[in-house]
Amino acid sequence: MKIAVLGTGMVGETIGSRLIELGHEVKMGSRTPDNEKAAEWVRKNGARASQGTFKDAAAFGELLFNCTMGVASIEVLASAGAANLDGKVLIDVSNPLDFSQGMPPSLTICNTNSLGEEIQKAFPGLKVVKALNTMWCGLMVNPNMLQEGNHTAFISGNDEGAKAKTREIMHAFGWKDENILDLGDISTARGTEMLLPIWLRTWAALGTGAFNFKLVK
Amino acid sequence: MKIAVLGTGMVGETIGSRLIELGHEVKMGSRTPDNEKAAEWVRKNGARASQGTFKDAAAFGELLFNCTMGVASIEVLASAGAANLDGKVLIDVSNPLDFSQGMPPSLTICNTNSLGEEIQKAFPGLKVVKALNTMWCGLMVNPNMLQEGNHTAFISGNDEGAKAKTREIMHAFGWKDENILDLGDISTARGTEMLLPIWLRTWAALGTGAFNFKLVK
Incomplete structure (x- = not known):
């Protein structure tokens, strides 16, 4: 499949590389067509990897x-252009972290709203799925690195x-279906985004991001 | 030990009864000395159980x-009187839930502050420990009911x-030391209180409160 990865940070690189490894064609989008981090990522990832503006990437991706x-x-999504977004699935792994007041970051939006909801409201033609935003990116694309993915x-x-499409991609990453919990509509992203404060403090307590939470019942 | 349980709701009843079972003397505090729910709890729990106002209970409890x-x-704590609180440990299992706008509740305070911190600021003589606020009360006092307490x-x-005192009580409830994670100072209560939104949505998705999260690393 043709997939757009918006963002050139560690999360974008990690997800982009994993998608290439799984056989997809990936265009990494950034503010400028010649972003150096994206170029470096393209060099590392071979012929199925490409780069462009956010608009280029959104136009490319199914x-x-x-x-x-x-x-x-x-x-970023506004700069991609509504016509390049309409009808497409957006897997939103972002979190509304505010680093302006130092560490640990607080959230710019929470409690009675969420970034996932704001994105869905701003771009009603997009099919927004909040997913994978509650863990370190290495684990997003390779859950089996911990406890057989459980x-x-x-x-x-x-x-x-x-x-369903998001689950398919997650299955390819290694997620077992029984370990994916569908919380409901996009307003439930309040729950997962508000998990970040304990995630950050657990990260600080453990000294590593290689952990996750398992639902025990 | 002499312990005060402030509150006559399901959480207070459950914790109070478990403490009685473990051999402690427990006074349940409420707004009035003759609260009917507290009286019913006393009748059920025998000679080591008693009731009184919040002030009576705080004066009684070590x-x-x-x-x-x-x-x-x-x-509630203000009505208990600072002199009855000073120097004592308060295990704070409460959450700042706002039910006024319907279900699921939002939080009255979060993100850059927490109820745990507000209590500590308001009563500097208390030693506030936020604990056990991330789960259903049945599980607080009996972790072994799920997955051998893991x-x-x-x-x-x-x-x-x-x-350390809080850990001792939790050990008596059945918590293994390796399953208790110390996140740090009271400001880390922001993390555990902000877990409530995902807890509430997971509860809705599963249809039961008999679940918890396990840190997997």
């Missing part, structure tokens, strides 16, 4: 991953077809 | 459990001695 900083996501990922979104 | 609704906690409880607080 499915999109939002790997931008949460505070920039709405602006820990939990959450998904939230209004469109059942888009959630 | 250690206190805050099992009141989060929105009422500061007022799931995670978090503690937050400024006083190391108070956290």
Whole structure:
């Protein structure tokens, strides 16, 4: 499949490389067509990897991953152009983290709203699925690195077809279906985004991001 | 030990009964000395159980459990009187849930502050330990009902001695030490209180409160 990865940070690189490894064609989008980090990622990932602006990437992708900083996501998607987004699935792994007041970051939006909801409202033609935003990126694309993959990922979104498509991609990453919990519509992204404060403090307590939470019942 | 349980709701009843079972003397505190729910709890729990006002209970207890609704906690503790709180450990299992806008509740305080911190600020003589607030009360006092107790409880607080005392009580409830994660000072209660939104949505998705999250690493 042709997939757009929006964002050139560690999350974008990790997800982009894994998608290439799985046989997809991936265009990494950034503000400029010749972003150096994206160029380096393309050099590493071979012929199925390419780069462009956010607009180029969105036009290219049949499915999109939002790997931008949460505070920039709405602006990035606006620059991609609604016509390049309409009808497509956006897997939103971003979090509305505010680093401006130091560490650990707080959230720019939470409690009675979420970034996932804001993106869905701003781009009603997109099928937004909040997913994989509750863990370190290495684990997003390779859950089996911990406890044979037996820990939990959450998904939230209004469109059942888009959630099914997201599950397919997650299965390819190594997620077992029974470890993916569908919380409901996109408003449930409040729950997963608000998991970040304990994620950050657990990360600080353990000194590593290689952990996740498993639902035990 | 003489322990005060502040609050007559399901959480207070459950914790109070378990403490009685473990051999402690427990006074359940409420707004009035003759609260009917507390009286019923006393009748069920025998000679080591008693009831009184919040002030009576705080005066009685060497250690206190805050099992009141989060929105009422500061007022309840104020009515208990600083002299009855000073130097004592308060295990705070409450959450700042706002039910006024319907279900699921939002939080009255979060992100850059927490109820745990507000209680600590309002009553500097108390040694506040946020604990056990991330799960259903049945599980708080009996972790072994799920997966041999192998799931995670978090503690937050400024006083190391108070956290050690809290661990002792939790051990008696059945918590293994390796399943108790000390996140740090009381500001880390932001993390555990903000776990409530995903807890509430997971509860809705599963249709039961008999679940918890396990840290997998």
